[in-house]
Amino acid sequence: MLYKDKILKIKSISQGLRLLYVEDNESVRLTNAQLLTNFFTHIDIASNGLEGLEKFEQNHYDMIITDINMPIMGGIEMIERIRQIDNDVTILIVSAYSDTEYLTSSIKAGIQGYIIKPTSMEQLIDALENSIGYIKAKQSQKAYQISLKNQVDSESKKRQETEALLISQSKMASMGEMIGNIAHQWRQPLNELGLVIQSCKSAYEREILSADFIDSRVSKGMLLIEKMSSTIENFRNFYSPSKSQSNFSLIDSINKSLAIFEGAFRNNDIECVLEYEEGEDWRFYGYSDEFEQVFVNLLSNAKDSLVEHNNFERIIYINLKSVNSRIEIELCDNGIGLSNEVKKRLFEPYYTTKDDTKGTGIGLYMSKEIVSKHLKGSIEAYNKTYELRGKSHNGAAFKITLPHVKETEDAL
Ligand SMILES: Nc1ncnc2c1ncn2[C@@H]1O[C@H](COP(=O)(O)OP(=O)(O)OP(=O)(O)O)[C@@H](O)[C@H]1O
Numbered sequence: 001m002l003y004k005d006k007i008l009k010i011k012s013i014s015q016g017l018r019l020l021y022v023e024d025n026e027s028v029r030l031t032n033a034q035l036l037t038n039f040f041t042h043i044d045i046a047s048n049g050l051e052g053l054e055k056f057e058q059n060h061y062d063m064i065i066t067d068i069n070m071p072i073m074g075g076i077e078m079i080e081r082i083r084q085i086d087n088d089v090t091i092l093i094v095s096a097y098s099d100t101e102y103l104t105s106s107i108k109a110g111i112q113g114y115i116i117k118p119t120s121m122e123q124l125i126d127a128l129e130n131s132i133g134y135i136k137a138k139q140s141q142k143a144y145q146i147s148l149k150n151q152v153d154s155e156s157k158k159r160q161e162t163e164a165l166l167i168s169q170s171k172m173a174s175m176g177e178m179i180g181n182i183a184h185q186w187r188q189p190l191n192e193l194g195l196v197i198q199s200c201k202s203a204y205e206r207e208i209l210s211a212d213f214i215d216s217r218v219s220k221g222m223l224l225i226e227k228m229s230s231t232i233e234n235f236r237n238f239y240s241p242s243k244s245q246s247n248f249s250l251i252d253s254i255n256k257s258l259a260i261f262e263g264a265f266r267n268n269d270i271e272c273v274l275e276y277e278e279g280e281d282w283r284f285y286g287y288s289d290e291f292e293q294v295f296v297n298l299l300s301n302a303k304d305s306l307v308e309h310n311n312f313e314r315i316i317y318i319n320l321k322s323v324n325s326r327i328e329i330e331l332c333d334n335g336i337g338l339s340n341e342v343k344k345r346l347f348e349p350y351y352t353t354k355d356d357t358k359g360t361g362i363g364l365y366m367s368k369e370i371v372s373k374h375l376k377g378s379i380e381a382y383n384k385t386y387e388l389r390g391k392s393h394n395g396a397a398f399k400i401t402l403p404h405v406k407e408t409e410d411a412l
């Protein structure tokens with residue numbers, strides 16, 4: 001590269017940089033400082049190591065050019081002390097000492113260049129070119145790290161926001177589910193209550209309204225009301241989160257989830273069969289409500305698919321197997337089944353084939369998150385043909401595989 005080009009190249013980088021120049025010999029200092037003003041817009045001067053160190057402690061510099069042999073504090077000691085504060089600043093030594101001992105100790109102190117005095121203009125420019133290249137590389141590395149960090153920060157923030165949104169939507173969805181299920185469960189007792197009230201009116205009209213009749217209707221009515229209020233109580237308990245992790249029975253949790261659908265299954269003629277080996281240990285350590293949330297999502301999907309398919313016999317078949325160190329819970333329905341497209345995408349957030357009022361498409365996404373992240377298991381979906389009471393059925397199946405995790409017995 002031409003001499004002129006080199007100067008231009010150095011200038012293009014050095015112009016915005018701050019330089020600390022440490023030199024005890026006044027005439028050398030003046031000459032070099034004059035020369036350096038061609039490159040640096042901001043130069044501070046110190047006449048010994050101590051003064052240099054003090055300036056460094058009070059200001060920010062991108063580069064230091066220093067002599068070695070100086071009164072009060074020498075260049076090597078100053079560099080060693082500066083290095084304790086800042087490992088990055090670029091340091092260039094200009095010294096009359098070509099002695100290897102000086103050279104080694106200055107390299108140990110961590111410098112980027114060494115020029116022997118008396119310096120020629122050319123020597124100085126070469127050394128500046130090297131050191132400035134080093135500063136530029138550091139700067140772009142730093143800028144890269146900062147932009148990388150910003151990118152990571154903004155991505156993880158976005159991820160947290162989406163996650164929070166999904167959780168709140170899933171909560172809303174299960175609220176909707178809960179209200180829908182209460183409605184199902186209330187339909188029958190509400191009808192009956194209506195009949196009880198009407199029977200009082202018609203008994204009065206037919207003039208057969210006796211005290212006994214009133215008594216029997218009131219107690220029937222009270223019974224129905226109790227049933228309805230216990231439904232609400234059950235739902236309230238179901239949807240209040242578990243306080244702590246425990247060894248809970250998977251069978252109890254499945255039955256609890258099924259009870260939630262009792263009314264909906266009855267009104268839609270859905271039969272549910274649960275099979276598992278008695279006497280096996282079906283306990284699992286974790287939050288029972290998380291497992292129940294997953295199960296409710298699967299039951300709700302099975303119900304939708306059965307209603308949509310509208311076949312004669314509607315069956316949900318659940319079976320539990322203990323395989324080596326794992327528990328496999330399979331839920332099959334004989335509804336519409338899974339097309340290839342649905343099978344590929346059903347665990348994606350917001351993927352739904354249902355209309356706006358019926359589905360948001362987060363049920364299975366949340367279920368997968370819970371199973372894999374919280375329960376440390378896995379969930380898969382496939383089509384399956386299964387035998388039940390000598391008849392063959394086919395539809396969608398979901399399998400949850402959980403590790404056999406239990407807390408130590410003494411914690412029970
Ligand atoms: N048992 C099943 N049989 C057939 N298709 C199913 C079954 N379960 C899920 N799917 C398909 O997978 C899609 C995604 O299910 P997911 O539970 O995530 O959302 P959704 O039920 O549509 O809405 P949400 O659960 O948020 O109310 C469903 O829209 C449906 O197309």
Ligand SMILES: [Mg+2]
Binds near residue numbers: 301364
């Ligand atoms: Mg769903």
